[in-house]
Amino acid sequence: MNSNQIRQQFISFYAAREHQILPTESFDVNVTYLNAISRTNLWTLPFYPLSLGEIHSPENHSAIVQKHISPNIQVLTQRHPTFSRCCLTGAITRKNKH
Numbered sequence: 001m002n003s004n005q006i007r008q009q010f011i012s013f014y015a016a017r018e019h020q021i022l023p024t025e026s027f028d029v030n031v032t033y034l035n036a037i038s039r040t041n042l043w044t045l046p047f048y049p050l051s052l053g054e055i056h057s058p059e060n061h062s063a064i065v066q067k068h069i070s071p072n073i074q075v076l077t078q079r080h081p082t083f084s085r086c087c088l089t090g091a092i093t094r095k096n097k098h
Helices: 003-015 031-036 039-051 083-089
Strands: none
Touching: none
16 A cells, blocks of 8 residues: 555545545645744644634544655654555544533
8 A cells, every 4th residue: 555545545544524625735834834833733723723722623633644845854663654554644633522
């Protein structure tokens, strides 16, 4: 199974459970938010406006597969896995409290 198939299976799993599937966010679009977020939390970038209260989530749950760059990793460990495992960790489910 390649990374695109893993990504699609992941998104399909959450879509089948009525999660709103958010698009992948470009790193250069939200420089304002990018500067405020640690590099280890880049997958949360599309949710940052929610955290600031700038927008409200229209759905109860959301899922995303977010691009991630880790240029300073010298050794891959359980904490710093390969791309194929990282693409599975880039989702968040969030109860809408608004």
